[in-house]
Amino acid sequence: MTAKIEAKNLVKIYGNNTGEALELFNQGYSRSEILKQTGLTLGVAGANFEVAEGEIFVLIGLSGSGKSTLLRCINGLLMPTSGSLLVDGNAVEKMGGKELRRLRGERISMVFQHFAILPNRNIIDNVAFGLELRGVEREARWAEASEALDSVGLGDWKNKMPQELSGGMKQRVGLARALVMESDILLMDEPFGALDALIRAEMQEELLTLQREIKKTVVFVTHDLDEALRLGDRIAIMRDGAIEQIGTADEILAEPANEYVEQFLTGIDVSKILDAASISKWPRELVRDSESVSVALHRMKKTDTDYLFVTGQRRKLVGMITRDDLLPLSKKRQTSFKDVIREANTIPGDTIMRDVFPELRHSERALAVVDENGRFLGVITHNTLVESLDERKGGDGIAEL
Amino acid sequence: MLNFSLPKLEIGEAIEWLVRWIIANLSVIFDVIKNILNSITGALNDGLLAIPTIILIIIFALGVWLLTSKTTALLSFTGLVLIWNIGLWPQMISTLVLVVVSVVIALLIGIPTGILMTRSSKLETAMRPVLDFMQTMPPFVYLIPAVMLFGIGVVPGLFATIIFAVPPPVRLTYLGITQVPEDMKEMAVAFGASDRQVLRKVELPLSLPSIMTGVNQCIMLGISMVVIASMIGAGGLGAEVMRAVNRLDLAHGFESGLAIVVLAIVLDRVSRNIGSGKTTPAGRIIEYLKKHRKAKLESRVSQI
Numbered sequence: 001m002t003a004k005i006e007a008k009n010l011v012k013i014y015g016n017n018t019g020e021a022l023e024l025f026n027q028g029y030s031r032s033e034i035l036k037q038t039g040l041t042l043g044v045a046g047a048n049f050e051v052a053e054g055e056i057f058v059l060i061g062l063s064g065s066g067k068s069t070l071l072r073c074i075n076g077l078l079m080p081t082s083g084s085l086l087v088d089g090n091a092v093e094k095m096g097g098k099e100l101r102r103l104r105g106e107r108i109s110m111v112f113q114h115f116a117i118l119p120n121r122n123i124i125d126n127v128a129f130g131l132e133l134r135g136v137e138r139e140a141r142w143a144e145a146s147e148a149l150d151s152v153g154l155g156d157w158k159n160k161m162p163q164e165l166s167g168g169m170k171q172r173v174g175l176a177r178a179l180v181m182e183s184d185i186l187l188m189d190e191p192f193g194a195l196d197a198l199i200r201a202e203m204q205e206e207l208l209t210l211q212r213e214i215k216k217t218v219v220f221v222t223h224d225l226d227e228a229l230r231l232g233d234r235i236a237i238m239r240d241g242a243i244e245q246i247g248t249a250d251e252i253l254a255e256p257a258n259e260y261v262e263q264f265l266t267g268i269d270v271s272k273i274l275d276a277a278s279i280s281k282w283p284r285e286l287v288r289d290s291e292s293v294s295v296a297l298h299r300m301k302k303t304d305t306d307y308l309f310v311t312g313q314r315r316k317l318v319g320m321i322t323r324d325d326l327l328p329l330s331k332k333r334q335t336s337f338k339d340v341i342r343e344a345n346t347i348p349g350d351t352i353m354r355d356v357f358p359e360l361r362h363s364e365r366a367l368a369v370v371d372e373n374g375r376f377l378g379v380i381t382h383n384t385l386v387e388s389l390d391e392r393k394g395g396d397g398i399a400e401l
Numbered sequence: 402m403l404n405f406s407l408p409k410l411e412i413g414e415a416i417e418w419l420v421r422w423i424i425a426n427l428s429v430i431f432d433v434i435k436n437i438l439n440s441i442t443g444a445l446n447d448g449l450l451a452i453p454t455i456i457l458i459i460i461f462a463l464g465v466w467l468l469t470s471k472t473t474a475l476l477s478f479t480g481l482v483l484i485w486n487i488g489l490w491p492q493m494i495s496t497l498v499l500v501v502v503s504v505v506i507a508l509l510i511g512i513p514t515g516i517l518m519t520r521s522s523k524l525e526t527a528m529r530p531v532l533d534f535m536q537t538m539p540p541f542v543y544l545i546p547a548v549m550l551f552g553i554g555v556v557p558g559l560f561a562t563i564i565f566a567v568p569p570p571v572r573l574t575y576l577g578i579t580q581v582p583e584d585m586k587e588m589a590v591a592f593g594a595s596d597r598q599v600l601r602k603v604e605l606p607l608s609l610p611s612i613m614t615g616v617n618q619c620i621m622l623g624i625s626m627v628v629i630a631s632m633i634g635a636g637g638l639g640a641e642v643m644r645a646v647n648r649l650d651l652a653h654g655f656e657s658g659l660a661i662v663v664l665a666i667v668l669d670r671v672s673r674n675i676g677s678g679k680t681t682p683a684g685r686i687i688e689y690l691k692k693h694r695k696a697k698l699e700s701r702v703s704q705i
Contacts, residue, residue, distance in 0.1 A: 097595075105593025114590035120606045130592040133602070142695075159695070189514070260595060 045241035058232030109178035277349030280378030480663035496637035515574025558635025573615030577608025
């Protein structure tokens with residue numbers, strides 16, 4: 001195995017004057033002790049790994065486990081406090097400004113969790129951004145950027161502005177922007193973390209399809225176990241800045257290295273990392289607030305329920321309507337149901353799964369999952385919760401993977 | 402018992418000594434600056450007055466239309482004709498020149514200073530009290546060293562105006578750039594951008610609305626200071642106001658004041674509209690040209 005990327009005893013401590021903290025770390029002090037004594041945060045605690053050319057290497061862990069920090073050491077956005085990071089055998093921490101810029105501009109591209117699409121540029125100029133920095137002529141970079149946009153299925157959106165795109169589309173733009181650089185290494189920092197469950201699955205599928213063609217070396221950060229198992233050729237599980245275990249999905253599932261990994265996999269802790277958004281399902285039917293009473297009743301009949309969630313513009317959750325409220329309206333031949341919209345039971349998308357249980361117990365109907373802007377993300381019923389736990393705990397779900 | 406006396410700190414005297422020292426030793430530099438600024442303002446003034454008034458008014462109105470909208474252009478046209486009508490056109494032009502020259506210089510100093518402050522926290526800490534001082538010191542006070550350094554005339558007026566108008570662009574440039582989301586900057590660096598590229602391609606474009614607010618504020622302060630500066634012979638509409646005050650001539654005072662208001666409104670609307678992201682006729686023309694060029698490029702690309 002030729003290592004494309006290699007980390008050797010990589011330690012990253014945030015802040016200035018890290019000497020004392022590093023000394024403490026070398027003496028075996030824990031992360032919290034170091035924080036208490038020096039006030040400095042230990043980001044990565046002695047990581048060792050190798051990434052082979054053409055593989056997808058997944059870094060997974062809870063938030064604050066150091067996975068994003070470790071990722072940023074690969075292209076020198078962060079410099080290791082001690083230890084070394086080699087890309088094709090060259091130490092990133094020893095590179096000067098020019099070399100680093102060349103590494104980032106030609107060899108390594110990055111995809112970001114919150115897309116980082118420049119709002120003042122249209123789509124094609126966003127995709128061509130890296131080429132522009134590289135000094136490529138306008139004509140040539142537009143040609144390449146439009147090819148990249150075609151490859152992610154956004155060929156018709158070249159001249160649109162970012163505000164006109166959905167989250168999933170924005171991340172496709174982010175992906176196209178990285179692909180157009182034709183670098184051999186792709187760093188992906190929770191790229192699908194900000195997308196809702198449906199789009200996320202679709203994007204994962206697409207990434208795998210794309211990877212079969214382009215065969216890049218990918219380092220992928222996620223906190224979603226499903227995602228890690230689906231995408232990763234090899235997976236590194238991180239905790240408190242240290243790597244607990246590295247292996248293929250099979251190896252890790254069959255032989256968890258320690259108790260923490262085991263817990264991580266069996267779902268005891270999974271209920272802590274999974275949030276409401278990731279287990280929510282898209283309901284079979286919804287109704288928009290501009291639609292009519294008869295449409296709503298028809299949909300209820302079709303799906304055999306007595307209530308529907310109501311959404312407004314930009315998929316904002318408005319509330320819910322029940323059949324009992326609609327029937328009198330329908331008799332009076334009223335078309336708008338706006339007056340009978342009730343408040344729906346909602347739950348924020350980032351509620352951790354453990355906290356979803358009590359909420360659900362108090363609610364006789366499904367819970368509507370919303371994001372911070374009140375947009376509707378999906379529903380959680382009593383069934384969804386059981387299913388999602390089952391998938392992770394029992395043999396069935398895992399064997400399928 | 403309690404009436405012991407503290408020795409007075411000679412702050413004012415120290416400043417006066419400093420200014421006198423500068424005059425005694427560096428007057429050559431100030432003469433050169435004075436001559437340059439005098440010839441620039443003089444040339445601009447003569448040039449604008451050489452154009453027939455009605456044509457200049459139409460040109461201004463067209464410019465306003467390009468940068469804002471039809472209504473604002475019509476309003477400006479009416480206002481400018483009014484100034485012409487009450488016979489204050491030459492004074493308006495000299496005020497305009499004063500404002501434009503001082504604002505341009507204030508921006509040339511202010512915007513780079515704001516940028517430098519985002520790069521060095523030491524400079525930022527140092528500049529904060531300086532900016533507070535510049536903004537709260539009563540503007541009349543600036544007139545004194547201005548006269549001592551440059552004598553009576555247009556140039557000391559410019560000097561005082563620049564000092565008074567420079568803080569907003571500094572502050573708002575700094576504010577705009579510090580408010581650019583960290584992940585945008587990180588993205589640019591991750592794609593291989595140098596510091597200068599981050600500034601030019603990410604920070605400045607994204608902070609443009611804030612910077613343009615600074616420009617707008619700079620212009621507004623410039624106009625208000627230009628009136629005060631007429632006390633030291635800067636001329637223009639401010640001088641007319643002063644004359645009316647001295648003679649208790651309400652009619653003339655009101656007319657001159659009105660002319661300043663018209664000028665202020667026009668400059669405010671134009672500068673506020675630039676960078677606000679609203680579509681303007683000029684924007685539409687540029688958009689059209691861009692599309693045209695892009696279409697041409699695309700057809701060429703598809704031929705390959």
